[in-house]
Amino acid sequence: MTITITCFEKSPDGGKGLARDTRVRWALEEVGQPYEVRGVPFPSLKEPAHLARHPFGQIPVFEEDGLTLFESGAIIFHLAERYGSLLPDDPDARMRALMWMFAALSSVEPPILDLSNARFAEGQQPWAEQRMPVVLERIRQRLDQLAAHMGDSEWLEGEFTVGDLMMISVLQRLKPSGILAGHPTLAAYVERGHARPAYQRAYAAQAAYNNP
């Protein structure tokens, strides 16, 4: 029973934990499962061998005993279910943990990814500077709403779950921009997640992989 994850051969962030394999490594460390890593060079992401595993030509891909999954939300939910960790026993609380994964990936991450698009993919376009306030305002609105909901709570729903793992992984993408510092309770929430030994092992593993 071997688990293999596919990640960038060289992550664009140079191993700062921002690529999406970090969240899967974190979950693997939380559930205590070893794994192997397959690195894919950038040009190979759009080639048939990789597209057969991931139709959108991205990372991570997860493989275990004939099961191939892409989408980090599904991979992490699978790990939590299979290894009996990161999900509450109570059925309603379990669904709310899954709900927070969807919230992180489809309500909070899109405006954050749009900032990457605005800075990099569209960074040299004539509208880049003028449009930036619109992009930042969308992020600020989401962060305000999330902060208002969480207040000073330690985690989203009492205990640490897959929902926190994903929300923290999404929020940490804002760290290089300095935006998170404007929301101190969310910055503290990210720090609480990053203080977990499992996260620290995952971070160290991706940093070592990218800086051999």
Place this chain on the structure above:
Amino acid sequence: MTITITCFEKSPDGGKGLARDTRVRWALEEVGQPYEVRGVPFPSLKEPAHLARHPFGQIPVFEEDGLTLFESGAIIFHLAERYGSLLPDDPDARMRALMWMFAALSSVEPPILDLSNARFAEGQQPWAEQRMPVVLERIRQRLDQLAAHMGDSEWLEGEFTVGDLMMISVLQRLKPSGILAGHPTLAAYVERGHARPAYQRAYAAQAAYNNP
């Protein structure tokens, strides 16, 4: 045991099935559960009573026996698990169905929602016209990848699952734009979904609600 869903009191699309309650109504029809509807007027979306149910001030919200969920992905997965439908029995196939829900919501829907932003929220901005090709190209790329993966398959993974329900719900948002017509196999896939009696009942219910 009463199910209540919260939706727009008046949907901006006037009942053309594009608001996110339609996908939840569809799932409820597929699993054969009756439900009640609470309509929220636009100004109330950002008021405390609604924010207590949905921290991002959106719709739909789902309530059943003390469980309150937002995020359509989680609501639909809950319905599928609780009422034993729309998910394969095989554990690996079940995870791949969940994977396609995440793919629909976090890989396919964001560029499609960006088109709405570009047309409406940013429609009067000085960069609107010049930026439009970038927005459309991101959608085209995702549709090309999805079409290449699906080929002529009837559904994403053999039988109809929550993954198809969500992917079709996301793709149908493109219908008014005419973009889907450029991808005939995906347009046919959406039509197959819409031919299901459960979808037709859901569509009729939201249309009647918005046109009393």
